[in-house]
Amino acid sequence: MIDAPSAHAIAAMLVTVAMFYGFASGRLKVEIISLLTISVIALGLYLYPLPGERPTDGLKLAFEGFGHYALITICALMVMGRGLVATGALDPAARLLTRLWRFNRGLGFLTTLVLAMIMSMMVNDTPVLVLLLPIMVTLASRGGMAASRTLIPINSAVLIGGMSTTIGTSTNLLVVSIATDLGMRPMGVFYFTPLVVIAALVALPFIWLVMPRLLPDNSVQTGHAPRRFYASLRLGPRSPALGQLPAAFLARTAPQVELVGAPETPAAVDDRIAVLAPHEALEDAMRALGATTAPAALLDRVHAASRRSREDLAVVEMSIGADSTLIGKRIATSGLAETHDVAVMGVHHARTAWEWRDDNLLEAPLDEGDILLVTGTMADITALARSESLLMLDGAKEVPRTAKASLALAIMAGSVGLASVGLLPIAISALAGAILMFVTGCVRFDKVGRALSAKVIVLVAASIAIGRVILESGAAEWLGQLIALGLHHLPAGGALAAVMVFVTILTNFASNTTAAAVGTPIAFSLAQKLSIPVEPLVLAVLFGCNLCYATPVAYQTNMLIMTAGDYKFGDYTRTGIPLVLLMIVTLSALLVFKYGLY
Incomplete structure (x- = not known):
């Protein structure tokens, strides 16, 4: 029989449940729920301090997450991830996938899954999926496998890859950081990678061969060919x-x-x-x-304008309006380049389906509805749109600074390498890598807002606060006693699996970050009650937080693919639950074997 929880423990559990419910309901934004949670903890502990503490101690507990080294590390990794995207460092991998899919769909799909796992070991899951998503949709439109049958498997591969290193996701960093704060020895970047790699090899045949068969073919034949542009390529x-x-x-x-x-x-x-x-x-x-679509002198001027304004180049599709002064003019004599420092890459003629003639159609007079493919800075393109009555269409694409792609890859590899061999803590190496990204121009200071996610920042800060209050109030110890009552007669493998199931349920219906913050202190309490080493229990929590395949609300990448794949809730449960069970059984057995818990 266990004693009743204290008033502070009850309050901590109620705040946690309210936070879970807020995330699961989706009625408020994650940022608002996170800030409300921090505010409730701060005010509650200020008015009703923990035994033996002052009111100001509660304020420190509530807000210390904003200065926690785990949050600094996560922000630094987001900056380095932005550097890889901005420089196009991952684009060669994308082009390789396209060629493989054209050669053999099965081989291309398998390679995509493996590459997704590998990339998400070092780069946050969301940028990896953002890179792969348009590739898979494009391949589907060109006769490849339906996007609805590839996106959930690829998302699962990304999530498994992110599980395999301490820097793969912010959740992993949070679990390891909290566990280190509570007294467990630090874990290196690849500390538990072999366990996840083995589990991934077990799960890969299911993801590759079975998952697509469990998913519907939601492809829609629109009958509209992609817009094509006439261009003149100049050989260098x-x-x-x-x-x-x-x-x-x-x-x-x-x-x-x-x-x-x-x-x-x-x-x-x-x-x-x-x-x-x-x-x-x-x-x-x-x-x-090795060609260009505009004269070299013009492109030099466009790049010079970019350097002067410290803006990245973009490529934008622009439609000619009825009152545009460009109607009846030719590109070469329009004065666009001289006036606005932009270059026209190509023209889509919106008139009738014209026939090819011997003359250069790029120099044909422009007409209402024609679409120009224009490159330049967004400021110059916006000025062009205003002065020439052009409509900027959706889908503006930032031109990557490919000259710095190798440098961005080297910075990321160096940062991860120094942490992985133990020469520097991950917080220091990641921060140094982020600073180098800024200094070398891989990430520009004015674009740092695109790298940092306010939602992630406040969510991590709130999760650290909720984890601390669960521990300090005695709620973790009480929950550990309660769970231990049901696990006392189970073998170690069953206990690890049960903890993993418990955290997995939380992460699939609420926030995996919050589940990590709550589950990690409970793992420490359970270790004492069950006489099991704390490390495998912490890893069970970490793995469970990453098994977020079964619902669309479990993780942001799940929501990201929902529209592109035209998925329903049941598509996630039908494919996700078997994968969750497979991973729980495999990972529990591996933990038992690794730690000798026979």
């Missing part, structure tokens, strides 16, 4: 196509590109090759040919 002196027939070269390297009046002589420097292609395929052709 280092073009790999020099000396080859352009038609044969592009057929191998950029099959989505249609040549217009293909030349019958081998390509030479400064040749112009007329093509018709969607935006993404046009960029593929530019990379393959």
Whole structure:
């Protein structure tokens, strides 16, 4: 029989339940619920301090999460992740996937799953999925596997990869940080990676072969071909196509590109090759040919304008309005480049389906409804839209600073490497990496807001506060006693599995970060009650917090794919519950084996 919890413990559990309910209901934003939780803890402990403490001690407990090293580490990792995205460091992997899918769908799908796992070990789950999401949707539209049958499996692979290192997700960092604060020895970056890799190998056949069969084909045949732009590609002196027939070269390297009046002589420097292609395929052709779509002098001026304004370049589709002064003009004589420091990459003619002629259609007079593919800074593009009565269409794309891609990768690898071998704590190496991203220009100071997520910051701070109050109030000890009553007669493996199930239920219906903050102190209490080492119980909590496959509200990436895959709630439960059970059984057995809990 256990004693009744104290008033402070009851209050701590009620606040935690209210926080869970707020996250699960979705009626308020995560940021608001997190700030309300911090406020309730601060005011409650100020008015009713814990035994033996002063009112100001409660304020310190409530707000110390904002200065916690775990939060600093998470912010630094988000900055470095932004550097990889802004420099296009991950784009080569995306292009490789596209080629593999075209070669063999099964092999391409398997490679995508493995690559998703590997990338999410070092980069936060959300940027990895954001990178892969448009690739899978595009491949589906080009005859690949339906996006509805690939996105949930890929999301699951991303989540498993993120589970495998201490820096894979903010949740992992939070669990390890709280456990270290409570007295457990620190864990290195790859401390528990072998366990997760083995579990991933067990789960991979299910994700690869079974999950797609459990999901519906929600692909919709719209009947609308992607918008195609006419462009003139200028070959540079280092073009790999020099000396080859352009038609044969592009057929191998950029099959989505249609040549217009293909030349019958081998390509030479400064040749112009007329093509018709969607935006993404046009960029593929530019990379393959080593070509540009505008004169070198104009592109130099556009890049100079970017350096002066310290703004990144963007590519925007712009529609010509009825009152635009560009109607009837040609690109070369329109004065766009001289006036606005922008370059027109291509033109989509919105008139009738015109036939190819011998003249250069890029120089055909513009008309109402034509769409220009324009590159420049957003300030110059916005000024162009105002002065020429152009409408900026959705889907503006930031041009990555590819010259710094290798540098961004080196900074990320160095930061992770120093932490993984124990030369520096992860908080110091991540902070140093973030500073280097700023100093080297991989991430610009004015774009740091895109890297940092206010929602993540306040959620982590609230989770640290709720974890501390659960521990300090005695709620963790009381819950540990309560759970121990049911687990006392179970073998160690059953106890670990039960803890994992408990945390998994919390994380699938509330916040995995909050589940981590609550579950970690309980693991310490259970270790004493069950005479089990604390480390496997903490890892059971960490793993359970990452088994968020069974509901769309369990994690932000689950929601991210819901619209793109046209998923329903049942699609997540039908595929997620078997995967959760498979992972719980595998990980529990691995923990028993690793720690000798026979």
